[in-house]
Amino acid sequence: MKPIVFTATSARQWSKLSPDIRRRIDARLTEFAMTGTTNTGWVFIAAVLATTSAMLVEGPKIPQLDDDLLMQVVPMALLTLAARVLR
Numbered sequence: 001m002k003p004i005v006f007t008a009t010s011a012r013q014w015s016k017l018s019p020d021i022r023r024r025i026d027a028r029l030t031e032f033a034m035t036g037t038t039n040t041g042w043v044f045i046a047a048v049l050a051t052t053s054a055m056l057v058e059g060p061k062i063p064q065l066d067d068d069l070l071m072q073v074v075p076m077a078l079l080t081l082a083a084r085v086l087r
Helices: 008-016 019-035 041-058 067-086
Strands: none
Touching: 041 067
């Protein structure tokens, strides 16, 4: 594994970050360097769930309901519910 080399500008910006943020970024970079991928399984499932629910809400044309608002609220509510159930 090759070491990460910072340019002068990126080194200054890196030093401005808090130690916790640097540790978290370093962990992600190390995981990516070792495996070639990051752990995005749950992120993908959440994206599929949110997209599917937004598309289903947009489908029926009910004049009394604003589908643009529902496309925002329903996926947020569904993901919040899923997070609480899976916790």
